[in-house]
Amino acid sequence: xxxxxxxxxxxxxxxxxxxxxxxxxxxxxxxxxxxxxxxxxxxxxxxxxxxxxxxxxxxxxxxxxxxxxxxxxxxxxxxxxxxxxxxxxxxxxxxxxxxxxxxxxxxxxxxxxxxxxxxxxxxxxxxxxxxxxxxxxxxxxxxxxxxxxxxxxx
Amino acid sequence: xxxxxxxxxxxxxxxxxxxxxxxxxxxxxxxxxxxxxxxxxxxxxxxxxxxxxxxxxxxxxxxxxxxxxxxxxxxxxxxxxxxxxxxxxxxxxxxxxxxxxxxxxxx
Numbered sequence: 402x403x404x405x406x407x408x409x410x411x412x413x414x415x416x417x418x419x420x421x422x423x424x425x426x427x428x429x430x431x432x433x434x435x436x437x438x439x440x441x442x443x444x445x446x447x448x449x450x451x452x453x454x455x456x457x458x459x460x461x462x463x464x465x466x467x468x469x470x471x472x473x474x475x476x477x478x479x480x481x482x483x484x485x486x487x488x489x490x491x492x493x494x495x496x497x498x499x500x501x502x503x504x505x506x507x508x509x510x511x512x513x514x515x516x517x518x519x520x521x522x523x524x525x526x527x528x529x530x531x532x533x534x535x536x537x538x539x540x541x542x543x544x545x546x547x548x549x550x551x552x553x554x555x
Numbered sequence: 556x557x558x559x560x561x562x563x564x565x566x567x568x569x570x571x572x573x574x575x576x577x578x579x580x581x582x583x584x585x586x587x588x589x590x591x592x593x594x595x596x597x598x599x600x601x602x603x604x605x606x607x608x609x610x611x612x613x614x615x616x617x618x619x620x621x622x623x624x625x626x627x628x629x630x631x632x633x634x635x636x637x638x639x640x641x642x643x644x645x646x647x648x649x650x651x652x653x654x655x656x657x658x659x660x661x662x
Contacts, residue, residue, distance in 0.1 A: 405645050412569055419648045423655035431654055441650035444643040530567040 412529040425511035429487035429519040432509060435456040443467070452476070457484055463494060471481040475499070487511055503531045562633050563611035570594070571602050575625065578612060582624040 405419045421428050431437045435453040441466065443450060452466035463479035478501075479494030490509040495501045506525040511518050526532040565571055574588055589599045603623055606612045610629030614621045 405641075407641065407644070417644070421648075421652065421655055423658070427655050427658050428651075431651055431658070437654055437658070440654045441647055443647065443650065445646065496568055529569060530564075532567070 404544060409532070410523075411530055415522075415524040415526070415527045415532065417520075417524075419520045420514060421518045422519060424516070425513050425518045428520060429490070429511045431492065432511075433484075438465070439443040447471075457481060459483060463492060479485065503527045561581050562607045562611060562629065566600070566633075567612055568605075571606055573597075574602060574606065575611065578623060578625045582621050582622045584622050588623070 403530045405417065407415070407417045409477075410416050416501045431441065433455055434457075435455045437451045444467065448467050448469050450465055450467050450491045452464065454462055454464040456462045459481060461481040463481065464476060465477040466474065468474035476497050477494050478497065481490065481500050483491040485488070487491060488511050491507070492509075493504045493506050495504050503526065510521040510523075512521065513519075559591075566575075570592060572593070577588060578590070579584060585599055585603065586594050588603070589596045603612065603614070607614060607623075610626055610661065612623045612631045614623050
């Protein structure tokens with residue numbers, strides 16, 4: 402079973418890896434095609450993404466809106482910076498809670514791994530404080546790192 | 556601020572995270588904690604104060620020393636919260652597995 406790894410790196414990075422049983426092209430499309438994104442980028446059970454804008458070209462807009470059907474919701478906006486089909490995406494994004502969080506700069510790599518794909522997300526936050534806040538409030542994207550476990554405390 | 560906000564704010568500093576990592580190996584005094592860092596004892600003491608206020612460490616009195624150790628009660632809620640968030644991300648990727656399984660290759 403493909404296991405996700407998630408770790409902090411230095412003071413401002415978060416790195417996530419996950420293997421998929423599909424070729425890089427498919428995983429890449431699932432990250433850029435709004436119809437596909439809406440099917441999986443949902444966070445905890447019960448949330449849906451009624452609005453998904455993903456203009457997969459340099460300077461293209463990103464907008465994801467989530468609701469939980471119980472009156473709660475929030476959205477993420479961002480821009481694509483670089484796209485190399487089907488191997489690499491660089492984009493920035495910020496959460497609106499409702500005030501925008503500082504930009505999270507994300508490089509997503511899709512590397513062929515046998516029959517499948519190794520996905521690697523490398524996030525860069527402006528500073529350590531922002532990273533800690535993002536990990537604390539990264540909710541629906543579930544972006545977290547257990548400082549506790551990662552730094553060998555328990 | 557909520558307890559978690561206070562805790563995460565305390566965790567946002569690399570020195571404080573390093574102090575916690577050291578304390579994971581067992582109790583330590585201010586002098587022992589100051590040694591690996593190029594910091595004065597008062598500077599370390601200030602960091603300890605932040606960690607203590609956030610409920611992440613507790614200190615006891617031992618003669619003139621006040622050794623510190625991790626506060627299990629303060630660490631556990633963070634660990635549970637993070638486990639929940641990790642779960643949400645893992646769930647996204649489990650869903651992506653199904654999405655990929657249903658995609659027809661574009662030929």
